[in-house]
Amino acid sequence: MSVAERLGLKIGSRNIKLPSNGIFGGPQEVTVRPFVTIDEKFIAGIDEYTGEKSIQNLAKNVVTNAPLNIDDLLDADILFITMIAKCLTYSDIVQTQYLCGQCGTANDKTVNLFDFETKLLQDRSFTTILPKSGLEITYEILTIGKKNKIETEMNQKYQLMNKTVDLSELEVRQLASAITGIKKDGEEVEVTLDEKFEVINTLLTKADMEKWADDMMEQDVNPVFDYEDICSNCGTLNKNRLAMTIDFFFTGISKVQSLPLEDF
Numbered sequence: 001m002s003v004a005e006r007l008g009l010k011i012g013s014r015n016i017k018l019p020s021n022g023i024f025g026g027p028q029e030v031t032v033r034p035f036v037t038i039d040e041k042f043i044a045g046i047d048e049y050t051g052e053k054s055i056q057n058l059a060k061n062v063v064t065n066a067p068l069n070i071d072d073l074l075d076a077d078i079l080f081i082t083m084i085a086k087c088l089t090y091s092d093i094v095q096t097q098y099l100c101g102q103c104g105t106a107n108d109k110t111v112n113l114f115d116f117e118t119k120l121l122q123d124r125s126f127t128t129i130l131p132k133s134g135l136e137i138t139y140e141i142l143t144i145g146k147k148n149k150i151e152t153e154m155n156q157k158y159q160l161m162n163k164t165v166d167l168s169e170l171e172v173r174q175l176a177s178a179i180t181g182i183k184k185d186g187e188e189v190e191v192t193l194d195e196k197f198e199v200i201n202t203l204l205t206k207a208d209m210e211k212w213a214d215d216m217m218e219q220d221v222n223p224v225f226d227y228e229d230i231c232s233n234c235g236t237l238n239k240n241r242l243a244m245t246i247d248f249f250f251t252g253i254s255k256v257q258s259l260p261l262e263d264f
Contacts, residue, residue, distance in 0.1 A: 027068075032062050035086070098229070111227065117224055150173055240258040
């Protein structure tokens with residue numbers, strides 16, 4: 001009999017569906033426990049430079065029903081797991097703040113994080129048609145494992161040149177790596193990875209990139225909470241969204257900013 005059983009102690013947990021929906025070989029559902037003392041010591045050592053990798057490891061620790069392979073998950077999965085663990089540990093209530101779109105007054109709103117919408121990915125591959133270039137681009141959603149592989153390859157390449165990888169260049173390389181097909185006038189065009197990188201950097205206009213970004217937002221599965229609230233100053237009805245990002249982990253359960261729904 002374990003010490004927990006002998007002491008009659010049982011840590012509460014919660015079953016959640018993961019945004020990646022098992023599409024990349026990971027689990028569809030996991031059981032999450034709250035943070036315990038050993039986790040709090042680990043959290044105390046996390047900073048903004050090592051935060052992403054450290055939070056991934058923390059997510060592995062708080063999932064209790066099966067070993068978690070981070071490579072098969074999305075960033076949204078990690079955000080959701082750690083958000084639930086924080087709720088179970090501290091509180092599922094968070095104070096958010098928004099600026100009224102009419103008068104600019106800062107308004108406070110209390111949100112229950114367990115009310116967040118769990119958005120589930122429906123496929124791994126999507127298509128967008130770009131308005132200026134006329135290109136039809138098919139792209140896949142990159143898992144953490146694929147993103148890490150691209151970052152490692154770029155770091156190794158740049159180390160040989162005694163250079164540091166620029167984050168914006170890394171993002172473009174990841175975007176290029178996500179492209180699985182390009183069509184022009186309905187005909188498939190064969191392009192290498194370097195050529196995909198060139199297409200994004202030198203051949204696509206702002207209008208093309210904005211359309212692509214808008215389409216990718218449609219597949220975004222990061223946890224969000226949409227709400228309406230009446231401004232305390234002018235009585236205007238505001239429609240807002242509180243979206244989870246990695247920054248939420250560092251703000252703690254305190255006041256976090258909501259943005260107008262139209263910004264998404």
